[in-house]
Amino acid sequence: MAYPRTVIKAHGTGNDFVIYVDETGEFEPTTEEIRFLDDRHFGIGGDGVIRLTRPEFVSDISEKQARDFHEAGAHWFMDYRNADGSLAQMCGNGTRVTAALAMREGITEATEEEPFALATRAGIKYLTYLGEVEGLGTNVFRIDMGPWKIGTIDEYMVTIPRGGEQAMGTFVDMGNPHVVTVLSEPFDLKNMASMPVGMPITLNVNTMPDVEQLDLSETPRVSPELPEGQNAEFVRIDSVDRSHDMGVATMRVNERGAGETLSCGTGLCATGVVLTQRTNVKNWTISVPGGTLVVNVENDRVLLTGDAKLVAEVEVL
Numbered sequence: 001m002a003y004p005r006t007v008i009k010a011h012g013t014g015n016d017f018v019i020y021v022d023e024t025g026e027f028e029p030t031t032e033e034i035r036f037l038d039d040r041h042f043g044i045g046g047d048g049v050i051r052l053t054r055p056e057f058v059s060d061i062s063e064k065q066a067r068d069f070h071e072a073g074a075h076w077f078m079d080y081r082n083a084d085g086s087l088a089q090m091c092g093n094g095t096r097v098t099a100a101l102a103m104r105e106g107i108t109e110a111t112e113e114e115p116f117a118l119a120t121r122a123g124i125k126y127l128t129y130l131g132e133v134e135g136l137g138t139n140v141f142r143i144d145m146g147p148w149k150i151g152t153i154d155e156y157m158v159t160i161p162r163g164g165e166q167a168m169g170t171f172v173d174m175g176n177p178h179v180v181t182v183l184s185e186p187f188d189l190k191n192m193a194s195m196p197v198g199m200p201i202t203l204n205v206n207t208m209p210d211v212e213q214l215d216l217s218e219t220p221r222v223s224p225e226l227p228e229g230q231n232a233e234f235v236r237i238d239s240v241d242r243s244h245d246m247g248v249a250t251m252r253v254n255e256r257g258a259g260e261t262l263s264c265g266t267g268l269c270a271t272g273v274v275l276t277q278r279t280n281v282k283n284w285t286i287s288v289p290g291g292t293l294v295v296n297v298e299n300d301r302v303l304l305t306g307d308a309k310l311v312a313e314v315e316v317l
Contacts, residue, residue: 012093014262014290019050025057031085038083051079074119082257090122090175092265096141096308099127122175137307149173172270180274216260229256262290269302
């Protein structure tokens with residue numbers, strides 16, 4: 001068995017994980033073991049498995065990469081796998097859960113003066129413990145997610161498989177790929193019949209319902225296809241206060257390798273980037289089914305702030 005007998009069930013705003021510390025590198029799980037641990041009926045249940053270990057004990061990390069991590073002060077690695085067993089470059093909610101476990105184990109204190117430097121497949125992420133924050137939770141961490149890249153606005157057609165509803169989405173690279181669809185657009189094909197004949201229009205296809213009514217039980221189709229797949233986010237802008245540079249939004253997500261989850265940290269950041277590009281507002285409070293988080297978009301990085309919970313120790317028989 002390539003995982004320890006005792007593991008932790010944890011979640012970050014409902015994005016849940018099986019997580020454990022592997023200080024000696026002896027517990028790198030197989031694809032089949034990850035699928036078992038994350039199975040909600042026959043295993044423990046989760047959106048992914050996180051192994052907190054040393055960089056040199058991760059099979060797809062080279063010796064040079066491991067050495068570079070250590071030299072940069074990142075002595076621990078978040079080895080994250082999706083529920084289907086596939087590798088993942090990053091998981092924003094997972095980093096907060098990992099930091100919570102690292103604090104419990106005495107690995108870090110994650111202070112403002114000395115944030116926890118966590119190595120990931122998307123580079124080093126720095127986490128700071130904030131404690132209780134009103135409106136966000138009692139065990140809140142802020143993570144510097146690092147740089148972001150955005151593609152052409154509304155370059156991709158996103159289709160909901162079951163109903164065939166469509167809207168346009170925007171690619172964002174947060175170390176892993178995202179396509180973000182903003183549903184609160186001014187033009188909607190569903191209302192086309194009420195428009196005067198001959199009225200000029202800018203075609204921005206949107207036949208999707210509101211965020212809460214979306215059927216995300218199947219992976220949304222994206223055209224043109226992305227070679228590695230993508231996380232697909234759907235967001236509604238609820239309010240914008242430009243005088244205070246603040247916005248409020250509601251989001252849902254279908255994650256590659258996991259399906260719909262209650263929250264997605266990198267997806268929240270990608271959504272914040274797209275909303276900032278559309279509105280010039282840089283600070284967003286975003287609600288997801290699992291809770292509320294804050295996203296702050298800067299020119300060279302994104303900050304994500306949210307809760308993390310260690311729920312239970314589980315002995316695997």
